[in-house]
Amino acid sequence: MTRVNRLLDHEDYIRSMEKIERLEKERRFCKHGFEHGLNVARIAYAFILEKGERILPKEVVYAAAFLHDIGRWVEYETGEDHAEASARLAHPMLEEFGFSAEDIQIILTGIREHRNHQADNSTLLGEALALADDWSRDCRHCTAQTLCYKFSMEMKQIMY
Numbered sequence: 001m002t003r004v005n006r007l008l009d010h011e012d013y014i015r016s017m018e019k020i021e022r023l024e025k026e027r028r029f030c031k032h033g034f035e036h037g038l039n040v041a042r043i044a045y046a047f048i049l050e051k052g053e054r055i056l057p058k059e060v061v062y063a064a065a066f067l068h069d070i071g072r073w074v075e076y077e078t079g080e081d082h083a084e085a086s087a088r089l090a091h092p093m094l095e096e097f098g099f100s101a102e103d104i105q106i107i108l109t110g111i112r113e114h115r116n117h118q119a120d121n122s123t124l125l126g127e128a129l130a131l132a133d134d135w136s137r138d139c140r141h142c143t144a145q146t147l148c149y150k151f152s153m154e155m156k157q158i159m160y
Contacts, residue, residue, distance in 0.1 A: 003097040004062045008034075010093055013066075019073035030137050032069040041065030043132035048124060056106070056125060063094065064107045068114045068129055087111045 007013055020032050030036065041062040048056055071085025087108045094104045106125055113126025114133055122130065 001059055001062065003099065004059055004066065006097055007063060007066065007093055010096075012089065012093060013070065016070045016073060016089060020069070020076075023073055023076045032072045034066075036069065036136060037066040039136035040068065040129065040132040043135050044125070044128035047128045047131055051124070057103075060099075060103050060107060061125065061128070063090075063099070064110045064125055064129060065132065067093070067107070068111045068133070081115075083112050083115050 017033060024032065044065050045058055045061045048061060067090040068086055069082060070089050071080075071082040071087075074080050074085035074089075075082035090111060091104065091108060094107060099107065106123070109123055110125030110129050113122045114129035116122050116126060116130060
């Protein structure tokens with residue numbers, strides 16, 4: 001996990017996370033900081049292992065999870081979809097840390113798909129990130145439940 005640890009110390013990653021934290025300071029809903037990335041990484045990796053598909057290295061899954069929301073600040077400032085912005089911002093960092101072209105493509109596709117809840121059309125990593133992104137949230141105990149678009153009837157059925 002050396003490359004993931006280096007990624008977390010990268011100035012572009014840190015700068016993006018600081019911007020997100022600043023822009024979400026007054027946000028009542030779930031935030032998109034380090035804790036969220038770590039939770040998504042753990043859940044996505046466990047999901048992939050549970051499916052019995054050990055084809056994705058842990059480092060690939062964790063890199064994708066930590067980078068999947070890195071473009072949130074772009075969405076807040078410009079309205080561009082954060083999944084696309086995240087993939088664009090992640091690409092040079094993944095190259096810098098020596099991920100193979102194949103792994104970079106898998107990670108960027110997963111990041112782009114993490115908002116797609118149509119598992120039939122998603123890659124394994126995209127499906128894992130989308131599910132983990134939802135499952136990492138503590139909606140059951142959230143005080144903003146009634147105001148949150150994520151807390152839909154589907155989510156209520158899954159949790160209760």
